[in-house]
Amino acid sequence: MKAWFKSGSPWIWLNGGAVAFCMIMVVGLIGLIAVRGFGHFWPADIVKVEITQPDGSRQVVMGEIVRPQTITAAVARDGGRTDIPEGMDLITRYLLKQGNKDQTSNDFAWYFELGMGEFQYPKDAYQIERREWGNFYGQPVALVRSGEVIARPAETNFWSTLQESINRSLALHKEIRGIEKGEIGQMNAQIERLRLDLRRLELRNPSAQERAQEEERIAAERARLDAEYAILRVELDKLYESTRRDTLVMRMSDDREVNISLATIVRVTAPNSMSVFGKAGQYIERLWEFLTDVPREANTEGGIFPAIFGTVTMVFVMSIMVTPFGILAAIYLREYAKQNMMTRIIRISVYNLAGVPSIVYGVFGLGFFVYFLGGSIDKLLYEAALPTPTFGTPGLFWASLTLALLTLPIVIVSTEEGLARIPSTIRQGSLALGATKSETLWKVIVPLATPAMMTGLILAIARAAGEVAPLMLVGVVKLAPTLPVDATFPFIHLDRKIMHLGFHIYDVGFQSPSAEAARPLVYATALVLVLLIVILNLTAISIRNRLRERYRSASD
Template identity: 60%
Template sequence: MRNWFKSGDPWIWMIGGALSISVIMVVGLLLLIAVRGFSHFWPSPIVETTAVVEGEQVRVLGVVTNSETLPADRIRESGQIIDDDAILVTRHLFKVGNRDITGRDFVWYLESTLSDFRYPENAMMVERREWGNFYGYPLRLEEAGVPVAGGDELWPVLQERIVRANELHGQIQQIERYEIGRINGELERLRLEERKMDHRQLPAAERAPIQRVIDQRRQALEAEYEVLRIQREELQERARRDVLIAQTANGIETPINLSNIVMASRNNALSPPGKLAFYGHRIKDFLTGFPREANTEGGIFPAIFGTVTMVLIMSVFVTPFGVLAAIYLREYARQGPLLKMIRVSVYNLAGVPSIVFGVFGLGFFVYLVGGSIDNLFYPERLPAPTFGTPGLFWASLTLALLTLPVVIVSTEEGLARIPRTIREGSLALGATKWETLWKVVVPLSAPAMMTGLILAVARAAGEVAPLMLVGVVKLAPSLPVDGQFPFIHLDRKIMHLGFHIYDVGFQSPNVEAARPLVYATALTLVVLILVLNLTAIAIRNRLREKYRAEGD
């Protein structure tokens, strides 16, 4: 036994076991997140039953989202009446929807008060843009108050009309979000031109021709807006014509305008291929759609787009500055106590809490630098700030500062691993120190630089605390990149996956509806970081092979 310990085999087995446990825990966590998150999009069966509530029978129609068994004493403390001899009680959480009628989406029912579960094929789930889901039975479809379909022909006609309503909704969104948004932006620029002339106190002779051009342009924009307004009203009128008359489980007839419907599904009647198609469609909507209902419904595309954009801009800034700083510290700075102090400071900077960087970014970047930019280049917009307010640019710079020590340390380590003989060989062949550095040393250390960038991207994409202060918001009205000049709007606020998880998980007014979205968004963030890292790793490996082949 003593010889076995001396051989080191126990420590090897211990390290291997710890590594295996760590891998199992990570994989298990990802599987838990995936199951809890993306199972939400699967078309669950719609259950119909009756429940006894305060001595009265109530019909229940919805989806069972959770079941749990609790001690009976805990249920008695909540005021619910159960058998005196009961020890354990099972209850089910139903998503009954119809929040505009009942006032709540989710209701707990004791299993002992429920009748047998039934799964009617004509029961439907309607996903709405407002008021959440609706669960009930379709009765008829009306157009401008006139019935157009009912009975067996109702469902295919309804699906066609929903597709048409979604197309109309997309056209309305295109007009409101982009066309009218573009006109409003140009009108705002014209107003700022007038304020600029007031600020410069131009003489009337110089102001008159400029004002004439501004007035002509404003009239043209107002005429264009009037055309778009009429077109939008026509589309809205067409979208409001179709109305679905549905019935709740308790027999209440409810009109649902098709302009408010995202999709409708009879989950109990779906075949396995239909369920897969439904599942894929809902995941696609989640990844490419915009959020609704206080971020508890809809998609997360703005958060994905904002995260990727911010990380890319951060990488553009942190890579050159980190590499140049590392090159100076390793190749040019005189070795001594001062340099050691600088290195220690860089190492300590990597351990500073991220919220401190957020406070620094808010005070230095936003208020000092951004306020100075506004005073110098945008005085006509004051007191409304342009760059003197949190935005994409300052969030990216704050993250660049946060991850700068990682890039510096990785690059320095890469430069230190370059053999001295390579430098001496280059110098012996007549190359200058500058040529040796940039044509020999730096290319060979490029994989180490990419390693630093990989670590920087992984940390930056998952940060939340500093971003809450320097540019990330709950809901951004527009993306930071569009077709309007200058195309990348660095002054705009953005959404971020990490902050979206925090907001949905801890600030949502509808906890039960938000819980699966927290898991789904968390898995999306992990996958996004993995994709960014794999891309950087592929680039690093290609650089490594390239310079290894050249060295051979």
């Protein structure tokens, strides 16, 4: 045994076991998040059950079974359940997503198994996803068009007629959104520019002739925009009127009939009558919608595309700013600065900056970048827009700059260590061959240190993509469906506020009006954030490895 310990084999097994344990924990964590998050998009069967209440009344409920839970009878009695037998110690209850929040004001409810009848799964039970008020669960009665019934569930063409009407309504909704965000959005931007032109004219105090000419131009341009808007307004009114043509009549579990306009419907499914392949197709469709659509219903429905786009854009802008400054600072500290007391103090300060809490950077960014620099830029370049701030308010640029400042020490330290690992013989050989110090630095040393620079950038991306606290102060908001990149000049709007996956997780998890509806979205968004960080890191690692092989082969 003593010889075995001296051989070092136990430490090899110990290290291998520790690595395996860590890998199991990471894979288990990601698997848990994936199951809890992405499992939400699988179409669940709709159950209909009759429940006998303690007072003898009967209630029929319909919805999805979210999860069962076993609790003690004492807890149930404390909650007001009085009909539990004395000999019963444990009792099961079910959380049902019954939807219909506009009719019942409670889309999730707990029901005890005691007094619950047999679960039924009616084939004609529909799940209706709506743009407002969440899901609706019920059974169809009729499809009405302009006040007349055109199809009933007993007819063989009812489902196809319903889907055709829904597809028509979705196409109209898409056309409306395209006009409102595209043409009308550009008109609003042009009207705002005309308003600013008039304000600049007042600030310049020009001659009477120049003022008259400019006011005439602005008035003519505004009249043209008003005429174009009137035409679009008539077209929009016709489209809105057309969307209100069809209505779906549904029967709730308590036999009440509700009229649902197809203009408010996103999707209608009948999961109880769907095959496995049908559910798989529906799962892919819902997952794709989650990744590419905008959020709705206080971020508990819809997608997270603005948050994904905002996170990626912010990381790219941050990388563009932090990389040159961090690399130049490291080159100066290692290659040019005298190694005296001042240099050591600067280096220690850089190391200490890496340990400063991120919220401190957020406060600094809000005070210095937003209020001081942004306010100064507004006074200098955007005086006509005041008192409405342009850069004197949190936005994408200040969020990226704050994260660049936060990750700057990481890039400096990694680059400086990479420069320090290059043997001095390479420098001496380059100088001996007649190269200047500048040529040696930029053509020999810096290319060899490129992998270390990329390592610093990888670490910076990993930290920046997951930060939340400073972003809450310098540019990230709960809802910003308008992307910072569009077709309006100057196309990239660094002054706009953005959404972020990390803040989206915080908002959905802690600020949502419905905790049960938000729970699966927290897991799904967290998994998307983890995968996004992995993709960004793998991309940077791939670039680093290619550079390493390139300069290694060049040095050979």
